[in-house]
Amino acid sequence: MRETLRRLLRQRKAAVGGSILLGFLVLALVGPWLVMDPTELVGQPHQPPSRAHLFGTTGQGQDVLAQTVVGARETLAIGFAVGALVTLVGALVGITAGYLGRRVDDALTLTTNVFLVIPGLPLAIVLGAYLPSGPMRMVVVLTFAGWAWNARVFRAEALALRGRDFVAAAVVAGESHARIITRELLPNMASLVASSFIGNTLYAVGAQVGLEFLGLGDVGAVTWGTNLYWAGNDAALLTRSWWIFVPTGLCIALVGFSLTLLSSAIDELTNPALRAPPSAPVPAKAVEVSSEVPTSGVLLSVRGVSIEYMTASGPSRVVDQVSLDIAPGEVFGLAGESGSGKSTLGYALLRLLPPAAAITQGRILFDGMDVTALSAEAMREFRWSRVSMVFQSAMSALNPVLSLGEQFHDTLAAHGGSSRAASYARAREMLTMVGLKPELVHAWPHQLSGGMRQRVGIALALALEPKLVVMDEPTTALDVVVQKELLQRVVELKERLGFAVLFITHDLPLLLALADRVGILQAGKLVEVDTAERLRTDAKHPYTRLLLSSFPHLGASDVAAPTLDVLEHAALKPAQAALTGGRR
Template sequence: MRDSLRRLLRHRKAAVGGSLLLFFLLLALVGPWFVMDPTDLVGRPHQPPSSAHWFGTTGQGQDVLAQTVVGARETLAVGFAVGALVTLVGALMGVTAGYLGRRVDDVLSLTTNVFLVIPGMPLAIVLGAYLPSGPLRMVAVLTVAGWAWNARVFRAESLALRGRDFVSAAVVTGESHARIVSRELLPNMASLLGSSFIGNTLYAVGAQVGLEFLGLGDVSAVTWGTNLYWAGNDAALLTRSWWIFVPTGMCIALVGFALTLVSSAIDEMTNPALRVHKPAPLPKGTVAPVHVDRPAPGVLLSVQDLSIDYATEKGASRVVDTVSFDLAPGEVFGLAGESGSGKSTIGSALLGLLPSSARITQGRILFNGMDVTALEGAGLRAFRWRQVSMVFQSAMSALNPVLTLGEQFHDTLAAHGRVSRATSYARARELLGMVGLSPDLVTAYPHQLSGGMRQRVGIALALVLEPRLVIMDEPTTALDVVVQKELLQRMVELKQRLGFAILFITHDLPLLLALSDRVGILQGGKLVELNTSEGLRTNARHPYTQLLLSSFPHLIAGDVSVTSHAPVAPEPSVSRPSIRVAAIPGGHR
């Protein structure tokens, strides 16, 4: 928590926004002691700024500077009070509804939806017209009018958290519902609470000023809203007395700007995808034109001295360090290594899927002689899926939950050329049958399928345009051993039938040795060993590889059966090969 606060304070947006807010808070707290009474008539009406009255006088002869400074106190007090109450009420209602579910969720969600249907400002106007005047009325009115949207947001977040293991553990240990909500769920929403509070405070200041400008506040009080109300009544615009309303308007705008900066900073600190990173500079003299080299004989993919850096707050961090390897047509090439070793980053680089914070600083990736790292726009879109496709790690996340399987096949095909829906569905049925699923599933939704079935659909989608290379990035994560065996056996059959190559990325070494022709071992972004599966198992040279193998003492000769050691030309039909997947010891996958 302290580290997050320090990073937030070092954030440029947070620093600027926080400084502005601190200035206005100090102005509201101590400023009134240094100015005259804002209700005193101290000069002639509509006097422009002068040495006696720095901001001029109002239409009734009051000092504008005093009214601006004193008005900050109640305006900001109400704004922050409403921001806190709206966040608290919305969070408690939303989290309680999402966590308890069933009838409680039905009742609270119905209440929330009723308040969402009623426009907030008209509701505030009606309540403000009938409740007793004063700052407490404004707090109550704005809290009632603004809590519902926050409840919807927090309900969605609690639905995502209530299935997590730490919540289940709290239930099993006998913690009460109130304690789970307050001690387990809400602390895990700290960033959402912070950003919601800032956003709600911004809403409160704007709504308060708007209501008071309409005369629905206590017009005898000195606030920024009533300053604008009296400026309108005293015809400040008609008399061109700009100094009466400009200082208050500027203060409101600056407070809104400061709150927006702080909210944006919190979002960026809690969501790395929103951070703005400076791309790592290319080495001097590096040119990245699109060009085609003559590929080496028998080489489909050639990764040459590839280095990839990620931009961080402390500078560039190298995640892939001068990696080189080749992949032949029809070959299964495996990349293994612990989490963070750079294996998935290499796969993403091949398809141009690196995030904005990552940059290739050295080397090339040649596919059939073409430098794919220089592709962009239409060229990159044409390359993806036609030449290289990917089977993603989580099929449930990769598949669109609101579209049928047939529609997702049609979207993929339509993205690469005009095709009728009937043709797309026919192709979908064909491929679903090839991966061992019923062709009738074209009308099914992803949630109607098991994890293994969804992963088979992912494989079918990857083959829809008959690519020459398929990247499989942790394709069997969260699947049991039996389903893994069936899935990979089907993949080998399809490879032999269609003749594509596979880049298999995983940290599951037994699985990799069972499937791959050759294996590369990555450690800290470096390729430390490259060998055939059999050679790696029997004659590993690097200490890191030996350490990985020692984690699986059951890897004896009978446990690994490599089924595709050589590229195989397409055949009309083949017998089903046998893959034996070794059991995985506890703590390893």
Template structure:
């Protein structure tokens, strides 16, 4: 939380928005003591700005500057109070409904829906007619009218969090439901609470000003809304007395602008995908004659001196460093290495699926006569899936949960050329049968399938356009051993039948040595060794490769002579090394 606050203070949008908002907060607190009484008649009506009255006078002869400054206090106080109350009520209602579920969820959701279908303006008029005049009335009216939307948002977030392991651990530890809501769920929604408060404050200021401008507030008080109300009554527009309403309008706009900047800054800080990558000096890749020549016979894919960098606030961070390898037609080429070695980054790089902060800074990816690194957006769209496809690690996340399998096959096929739904479904049935699934599952939903079945669907989708190369990124991580074996046997059968090549990315070295024709070992973004699976098993040359082999005792070849490298000196602990190797997919 402290780090988030520090980042917020360093963020440009947050700094600008916070500075503007702080100015108006100070103005609301201190300003009324520095100006004259805004109700005093101090000059002629409709007097333009002058040295005596910097913002001119109203249609009644009151000082516009005094009314603008004094009006900030109640407007800002009501805005922040409503923002806090709407966020608090919405969060408590939504999180309670989402976490407790069943009857509590039914009752609270029904209450929320009732408030959502009631028009806000009539509700405000009715409440305003029965409540005593004053700022408290406006707070109650806007809170009652605005909390329901927030409850919907927080309920959805609670539904996503309630099945997480830390919530289950709190239940096992004996924490009460109220404590779990207050101490486990709400702190994990800190960014949502912050952005909701900012958004609700913006809503409150706008709604308050609008209602008061319509005469639904206390017209005897001095606020920005009543300033506009009296400007309308005094025919400021008809008399061209722009100075009566422009200062208040500018203040409202600036407060709204500052709150919008703060909300955007919170979104960017809590969701790095929304953050623009820092500007850094570009790295120009040199293209030699050898890189642009046609690939030699027997090579399908050639990766040459590939470098992938991530842009950070401190410059570039290289995660793939000068990696080169070839893949032959029909070959299974494996990439192995511990978590963070760059395996998946290379796989995503082959399809140019890198996140916005990452870029290929050097090197070439050649598939036949196609330089993948030089493809434009349209050419890249045609290249993906038709030439190189991908089987993602999480099959459930890769499949759209609200579309049947048939519709997802249809979308894939329709993206690469004209097709009818009937022909797409026929092709889907053919592909499902090809991977060992019942063709009738074309009408099934992803949640109706087991993990192994969903992964088979992912393979079928990857083969829909008969690509030359299939990238498989940890496709068996979440599957049990029996399902893994069946799935990989099916992949090898399809490879032999259809002739595609496979880039298999995994942390499971025994699996890779049994499956791949050749294996590449990655360490810290560098490809330290490439050889056949048999020679990697029996004649590994690089110390890091021998370390990985030593973490699986039944794979160890002849004991390596000499000491292990520094990274392996943890008392020759094989179990930690093996655990590190299985730690993740990147």
């Protein structure tokens, strides 16, 4: 925030706009004590500027300078209050509608559209005519008439953000809807919130002055709007007494100009990626570990699960009667071409399917507990503490406007109310465990490389020591060297902590090196499950053999136990094959 503020101050637009607005704020706070009583009759009416009255006198003999200075206080106070309220109401309604969707979205969107259909000025006039006089009347009228347009803008932004991986990660971590809206979505709309607040303040000042000029304000108060109202009543234009209305009009124009400049500058500069990144930490050395895993018992049992998407042409089945088991400590690989249903099945284990998808049959049992029958509150407890997830895109799985320590705190606080100090201590421990420096607890996601971000994702997934970690193509966007380092770390942590892994990928050679057993998905059906060695040498299904034939560089070492050397071999083989045209 400090860095953004410094950049903002260096911006010419922000410097000019901020200086003008700051001058008016100082004038509104201090000015009334430096001028005479604006309601006192101090001279002859319609007197032009003079030494005694620098801005002249009004049609009733009051000092124009005093009225201009004193009028700034209430006008700006109402303007900023309405700007904040309109932004707050519009943001809460819009984000709630966009994030929750379905019936909530339908109801809130209908309400918003009704307010948008009603012309704002007639609505404000009607409300202003019937509400009690005073500053609060103007605040209520302008807030009531102006929130709807903002709600539509924030709803559109919420719809764009709710599908991001960091929101799904917050859901998996068990955060409540209110916390996701206030901690995950709103901070990512900082630029929109700031711009909306300034735009709404500009709207409020203009609308307030307009309504007061029409006589709908408190004509006994001293504001810029009532100054213009009395200038009109005193025939300032007809008598060519320009000094009565020009100072107030010029002040209104300058405030509008300053707010416009600030809005433009904030749009350009409110971006956390503009913070200067620190020097990249040196990754820790990998340690060779054993590949033996326990296979007794069943940790996860998927029995006859089918998943369908509702489309315009009817239901479309993407996972069809899939059954599989994962033992404690086992690495189970799930492979198949794009669109085969791998990720959909992984998301179903945590009941993170999008609204258009649903489990239509079958059961998912974890330690004998039916996950498909759990309540929403029970699912919040289940996710992350029992089963966690490492998402495919490390770039979007982390919240870009929260430091790593804060993201650990959000996750831990959602499961037991961990203090911030304890959360940061746990974050340092987990960052060290995945080979990163503990000082990165204060870093921002954009300051890390792709491989470092993915390690942070693994650290977050292991923060509550789950029994199963679902890894949804965690190495897709990484180069082969980083893939090797990441997989070495996964194997090491699995051996140390004893968790099981469901590893989802289209990279079959990688699974043959990493997994204890591999399942092959084709068009939503699980066509074959076997150990890596038997699958490579004695695959039964034609589709499995077709997948294997797509990797002519596969050798005997690709199906050996997943030691660090084998993982390096599996990671580098595709690159070597590409360089040699696939020749052995």
